[in-house]
Amino acid sequence: MENEPKSVIGRRGSYAKGVARRQEILDRAIEVFAERGADGTSLRRIAEAIGVSHATLLHYFDSREQLLVAVYEHAESLRQAPEDLEQSSVDVMVAAATENVGVPGMVQLYSTLVATAIEEPAGESKEFFTRRFERVRTDMAQRLRDEQAAGTVRDDIDAETLATMLIALSDGVQTQWLLDPSIDLRDTLSRATALIAAR
Amino acid sequence: MENEPKSVIGRRGSYAKGVARRQEILDRAIEVFAERGADGTSLRRIAEAIGVSHATLLHYFDSREQLLVAVYEHAESLRQAPEDLEQSSVDVMVAAATENVGVPGMVQLYSTLVATAIEEPAGESKEFFTRRFERVRTDMAQRLRDEQAAGTVRDDIDAETLATMLIALSDGVQTQWLLDPSIDLRDTLSRATALIAAR
DNA sequence: GTCTATACGAAGATAGAC
DNA sequence: GTCTATCTTCGTATAGAC
Numbered sequence: 220m221e222n223e224p225k226s227v228i229g230r231r232g233s234y235a236k237g238v239a240r241r242q243e244i245l246d247r248a249i250e251v252f253a254e255r256g257a258d259g260t261s262l263r264r265i266a267e268a269i270g271v272s273h274a275t276l277l278h279y280f281d282s283r284e285q286l287l288v289a290v291y292e293h294a295e296s297l298r299q300a301p302e303d304l305e306q307s308s309v310d311v312m313v314a315a316a317t318e319n320v321g322v323p324g325m326v327q328l329y330s331t332l333v334a335t336a337i338e339e340p341a342g343e344s345k346e347f348f349t350r351r352f353e354r355v356r357t358d359m360a361q362r363l364r365d366e367q368a369a370g371t372v373r374d375d376i377d378a379e380t381l382a383t384m385l386i387a388l389s390d391g392v393q394t395q396w397l398l399d400p401s402i403d404l405r406d407t408l409s410r411a412t413a414l415i416a417a418r
Numbered sequence: 419m420e421n422e423p424k425s426v427i428g429r430r431g432s433y434a435k436g437v438a439r440r441q442e443i444l445d446r447a448i449e450v451f452a453e454r455g456a457d458g459t460s461l462r463r464i465a466e467a468i469g470v471s472h473a474t475l476l477h478y479f480d481s482r483e484q485l486l487v488a489v490y491e492h493a494e495s496l497r498q499a500p501e502d503l504e505q506s507s508v509d510v511m512v513a514a515a516t517e518n519v520g521v522p523g524m525v526q527l528y529s530t531l532v533a534t535a536i537e538e539p540a541g542e543s544k545e546f547f548t549r550r551f552e553r554v555r556t557d558m559a560q561r562l563r564d565e566q567a568a569g570t571v572r573d574d575i576d577a578e579t580l581a582t583m584l585i586a587l588s589d590g591v592q593t594q595w596l597l598d599p600s601i602d603l604r605d606t607l608s609r610a611t612a613l614i615a616a617r
Numbered sequence: 618g619t620c621t622a623t624a625c626g627a628a629g630a631t632a633g634a635c
Numbered sequence: 636g637t638c639t640a641t642c643t644t645c646g647t648a649t650a651g652a653c
Contacts, residue, residue: 237636257537261628273629275637283629327537334529337596338456349597356594376609383606384613387590388583395555395582397536398548407582410575414583414613433618460645471621472646478619482646 241279244269245293248286252324260287260331284335285343291328292347308362308372308385309412316389316408326393333390356382363415373417381415440478443468444492447485451523459486459530483534484542490527491546507561507571507584508611515588515607525592532589555581562614572616580614 244265251259251268258264262273262283269276280286298318306314319325336344359382366372372381388411396404443464450458450467457463461482465472479485497517505513518524535543558581565571571580587610595603 240636256539257534262630263628272638274631274639277630278636327533330529330533330536333593334526334533335456337529337593338526340455345597352594352597375612380606380609383591383594383601384587384609387587387594389586389590390593391586391588391590392582394532394536394589395551395586398544398551402582407579410579410583413572413574418617436618439619461647462645473622473648474620476647 237279244276244279244286245290248290249294249322249324249328252290252328253322256324257327260328262286282343287328287332288343288347291325291332294322294325294328307412308359308366308382309409309415311362312359312385312389312411313405313408316393317405320393320396320404326397329390330394352386355386359385367417370417372415375418376415385411385415436478443475443478443485444489447489448493448521448523448527451489451527452521455523455526459527461485481542486527486531487542487546490524490531493521493524493527506611507558507565507581508608508614510561511558511584511588511610512604512607515592516604519592519595519603525596528589529593551585554585558584566616569616571614574617575614584610584614 247269248265251265255264259268262276265286266273266276276286280289298315319329332344333348335342336348339345356379360378363372363378363381363385367374367378389408392402392404392407396402446468447464450464454463454467458467461472461475464485465475475482475485479488497514518528531543532547534541535547538544555578559577562571562577562580562584566573566577588607591601591603591606595601
């Protein structure tokens with residue numbers, strides 16, 4: 220029974236030691252980001268923190284960008300499954316955002332990678348975030364469709380558009396919150412419930 | 419009569435030739451971004467496109483980051499004054515976003531600088547965007563307050579919070595649109611009118 | 618004041634030794 | 636699998652020409 224890496228990103232290291240090493244890199248990297256901020260995201264800094272050379276990191280990941288995407292994906296996968304069927308669309312959004320800002324460096328990493336994704340015509344980031352937005356939007360839209368059918372959410376705007384708006388709202392408020400922590404992230408995002416409520 | 423630079427950013431170049439050169443740099447830089455994408459944002463690339471040495475750029479701007487902020491500020495200042503008093507808050511947001519995405523490289527530059535702003539504890543970007551969000555939020559909130567008083571916008575959410583939400587929405591949708599141009603930016607943002615309408 | 622030449626250190630990436 | 640050495644590009648700093 221093989222222990223296949225879950226991600227499409229960085230397929231190397233399928234053997235036991237390689238897999239362990241790969242996990243160690245991902246686990247440590249997010250900590251380095253949290254501790255050292257932007258200065259801790261270079262290959263050499265991360266490698267130093269782990270105790271290997273920067274060339275070793277490139278043995279497991281094709282590029283710095285690929286490593287960063289894998290780190291984000293890994294950190295995101297560690298979060299609790301958001302799929303309480305009882306939770307409303309806005310509740311899911313608020314929960315995700317709250318967990319996000321609770322991990323130091325997470326919003327910064329997200330923001331950096333999204334910026335890279337929209338800058339580069341064809342890079343690891345672009346592919347990852349295009350797929351991610353598609354997936355998150357689809358999930359959110361389905362939830363909203365159910366709520367529209369149940370009569371709790373307004374149906375004068377289609378679910379896909381509402382999903383796009385809620386995700387944009389969440390991303391944007393997280394950014395503003397980092398620049399002005401006096402903003403009440405949870406409260407602000409929760410107000411979306413009133414905005415999308417059935418009339 | 420001195421011809422003082424309008425911005426706090428990059429105060430050098432008060433003499434005739436210097437002022438002209440500085441304008442040329444700002445004008446050309448945004449074009450280079452549009453033409454060459456992320457690969458065109460290095461000092462050496464920009465300098466090459468303008469026909470000067472990269473050291474010259476640092477004569478007018480203290481750092482690459484400061485140059486990039488100045489370029490963004492300059493490009494933004496070229497836009498038509500958004501202050502038609504007849505326009506609604508959402509109309510202003512939609513107009514600004516539409517003009518934004520109409521300038522190639524603009525959203526990418528914005529995104530890159532915001533990412534830098536939230537990464538660096540104390541940098542040019544952080545100061546600029548903290549102030550900018552504050553200003554844009556205040557302007558938008560005032561507009562919303564007027565609309566609440568006029569009875570066209572719901573007043574169960576305070577104007578400051580609504581302003582934060584509208585700005586977040588605009589930023590977020592622009593990002594998603596770059597990764598998936600099938601999203602109708604104008605239509606999606608315009609739907610906000612219904613969301614914040616008085617009940 | 619304007620601008621170039623040059624040097625330094627850090628960065629991502631690659632090649633090849635072990 | 637991991638290292639060192641090396642290449643190239645980058646931001647930045649300085650010295651000095653005009």
